[in-house]
């Protein structure tokens with residue numbers, strides 16, 4: 001079953017790798033025709049997407065996809081170098097480039 005529709009092929013691969021890292025069998029489909037946009041009608045069939053092999057893993061897979069789609073739920077953090085407050089999905093301070101504290 002299709003577990004995730006991506007906006008572009010790299011995004012599909014990120015989600016696919018995330019799921020695989022959690023023991024879920026999946027693959028990226030649909031990216032082969034991504035470059036033909038304009039020649040084929042754009043829609044569900046031509047979007048790159050992540051295909052889930054084992055439907056019994058759909059519940060876990062959907063949770064992981066939901067986490068991926070809501071990066072803003074991560075807590076914001078304050079830079080120790082310049083004091084700037086950064087959103088949680090940024091690993092580096094957008095102001096001065098310092099890395100976030102682990």
Ligand SMILES: [Zn+2]
Nearest residue numbers: 079082093096
């Ligand atoms: Zn900073």
